[in-house]
Amino acid sequence: MVESRNNMAEMAMARANVYGLLADVFREEPSEAFLINLGEPEFSGSFHALNLSLDEMFENTPYVQLVDDLAVEFTRLFIGPTNHISPHESMHTEARFGEKKALWGDRTVEVKKFMQTVGLEVDDSFGGMPDHISAEFEFMQQLLLKEANAWINEQDDLGRNILNIENKFYDEHLSHWVSDFCDTVAELASHIFYRQFSEVTKGFMDFEKETLQTLITEVEERDRLSA
Numbered sequence: 001m002v003e004s005r006n007n008m009a010e011m012a013m014a015r016a017n018v019y020g021l022l023a024d025v026f027r028e029e030p031s032e033a034f035l036i037n038l039g040e041p042e043f044s045g046s047f048h049a050l051n052l053s054l055d056e057m058f059e060n061t062p063y064v065q066l067v068d069d070l071a072v073e074f075t076r077l078f079i080g081p082t083n084h085i086s087p088h089e090s091m092h093t094e095a096r097f098g099e100k101k102a103l104w105g106d107r108t109v110e111v112k113k114f115m116q117t118v119g120l121e122v123d124d125s126f127g128g129m130p131d132h133i134s135a136e137f138e139f140m141q142q143l144l145l146k147e148a149n150a151w152i153n154e155q156d157d158l159g160r161n162i163l164n165i166e167n168k169f170y171d172e173h174l175s176h177w178v179s180d181f182c183d184t185v186a187e188l189a190s191h192i193f194y195r196q197f198s199e200v201t202k203g204f205m206d207f208e209k210e211t212l213q214t215l216i217t218e219v220e221e222r223d224r225l226s227a
Contacts, residue, residue, distance in 0.1 A: 004222060008159065009151040011215070016144035017042060018204055023137035025197050026087055027128070029074035032063045066193075073191045085184050089131035092177040107131055111173060115139055118165060133181065136173060140166060160219050167212045178205050 021043050024034060037043065061069070078087050086092070090105035112130040115122065120142050122135040129135065143166050150159035178201065185198035 005151040005154060005156075005159075008215070008219075009148045011211075012144045012148035012151065015208070015211070016141045016148065019137045019141040019144065022197070022201055022204070023134040023141065025201075026078070026132075026137070027134040029071040030067065030193075032067050035063055035066060069191060070193055073189065073194060077185065077189060077194060085181070085188065087133040087181065088129060089133075089136065089173060089177050092181055104129060107173075111136065114169060114173070118143070131173075133178065136169075136178075140169065140174070143169070160223075163212070163215060163219065167216060170208055170212055174205060175209065178202070 021038075024030075077085055086103075088103060088108070089111060090103060090107040093107050108129055108131040115130060120139060122130070122138045122142070143162055147159050147162040147166070150156075150162060182198040182202040182205075186195050186202075189195045189198065
């Protein structure tokens with residue numbers, strides 16, 4: 001039982017690290033310090049553990065030049081002024097639900113209510129909205145940190161409940177738009193940084209779908225055997 005809890009906590013922490021990193025990638029143009037941190041064990045180890053790769057991300061470009069190039073690319077891709085890719089769920093899913101695409105659409109409200117129901121707030125210092133991709137990733141990161149803490153403190157019921165909340169948010173929100181968003185970014189990005197990260201993000205979403213189902217099944221089986 002102890003080993004199982006430890007494994008659950010370690011997996012939750014690894015996934016939290018990835019969500020936190022991806023939230024930073026899409027929140028704003030990367031700083032030199034952020035790019036340097038990508039090589040730190042906290043991040044590189046998490047990606048390797050999840051079978052994700054950032055190989056050839058930086059090629060041989062000096063950090064100072066890379067920062068300038070990525071600032072221009074981030075603005076072109078996600079800010080505009082024209083033909084940019086909106087990083088908001090409502091701008092990618094409203095049409096599927098019969099609503100006109102619009103910032104602060106129905107899907108935005110649903111995300112906000114979901115977060116409020118759980119009792120977590122995300123950082124909005126970047127001027128975003130609840131359905132900004134960085135806000136949704138940060139929300140998952142916070143859930144995972146709470147899940148890890150629950151397993152560490154042997155609060156199995158809490159850990160199980162948080163895991164189910166993660167799965168619900170993935171099914172109702174992330175799974176509906178993030179992969180398509182990543183495909184668009186990969187198609188339109190001219191810099192390897194955003195092409196690579198869009199591919200990594202899409203791969204992580206596929207990983208999450210399988211991992212959440214596997215973890216929930218394992219927890220249910222463990223509970224059945226211990227009943």
